[in-house]
Amino acid sequence: MKVIVAGSPKTGTKTVAAALRELDYEVYEFMDHFWYHEKEWKKILSKGGSINDFKQMYQDIDVVTDGPSYLFWEEIHKAFPEAKIILMVRDEDAWCESALEQYRRIRNHPGFIISCFSPIGWKMSRFLQMTIMAMHGVLESYPVTFNSHLNEMVLRKSYRQHTQYCLQNAPKDKLLVYNIETGWEPLCNFLGKDIPEKSFPHKNKQLDFVDDRHLSHPYTNRVQRELLIVLCLLVVIIAFGVYIVAVIAF
Template structure:
């Protein structure tokens, strides 16, 4: 592990993910955490982290970003003490909250995503994990993570976001941490990581919650799609057999 992105979700993590890939790092984002380590993260969210487990999970990964890893940046740093920490923030709590709500609403409006959560093993496991994430991130009772954002007390959500950022700033060492503004482009991050500045322009990913459209191309959701088609096929077969048996009985 070389870099821990400690940024709260919806703080440019997808842009940072792509930038770090361009710099040659192997990056694990939310979908990678869920694809490779669903059972491990569910155990961590429920019962607490173990340094040995985190080291085993990510020993062959260069960078982690987004939830749930960002909520455990200190534990990851304990497991990988030589790693560098990068923190990005929105210009204000209101901007962060508005962006996060927009993402949540986009996901909640996806019937395809809803179908996965209801009928596929992968979707149901992710649903169970997001219930625990709601508690870890916002101190809500275990419930769907997106629902925790719909809590009427908006100030609690903003306070959790603020406390997370303050915690990173206060508890990480200055020489090991970069507070990075995405608008600054390549220079600060390349100097911090001792990388040459690429010729390609600095990326800008997940504009206006576009991830909700592209996420179905990711391995995690391709797996859920296969499971959904299998379950649908079995259900149709069951209905066909049941209908045939009823017709035979009526004759």
């Protein structure tokens, strides 16, 4: 482990992940945490974990970011004390507005709702539910949330608490307080990397959380295969039902 991204979602986590990949780091985001370590995270979020859990999970990974790992930056840093920590900061009003809209879009996104008809998609929705509970202390009923408990007061409180705790407790010689609008220079200087010639990436600015990496991820491929199987089973069941009705009728 080389870098722990401690910034809350919607502070530029996808942008930082893309930038770090450009700098040749292997980065795990939310979907990777689920795909590769869902069982371990379920244990940590429901029963608790240990420093050794994080050592085993991420010993061969360069960077962790996004939920639920950012919540446990301190424990992960104890497992990897030489790792550097990046805390992204953003205007609170802009962050809160963006976070509320992102959660609304997730709840109403057809692809997310349809994916929950596959076994792995359903497991992902449960994992997301546990992660949001850990992040904000409220229970969201995914895949369809009729009465969302996420509101401005809850979000602001969780954002402030996490940001202030990190600022106060992260070792100053290992911490970069970072605004993605400042681009490559402070990030590369902090990591001791040369500044790439290409422009700095800006991901998810339009709240388009389904990107190319999402579409090519093994999780998405698994969902598609399972949905095809479910669809075929439904066709067989419907056809059999029609046949039975026809036999009875005639």
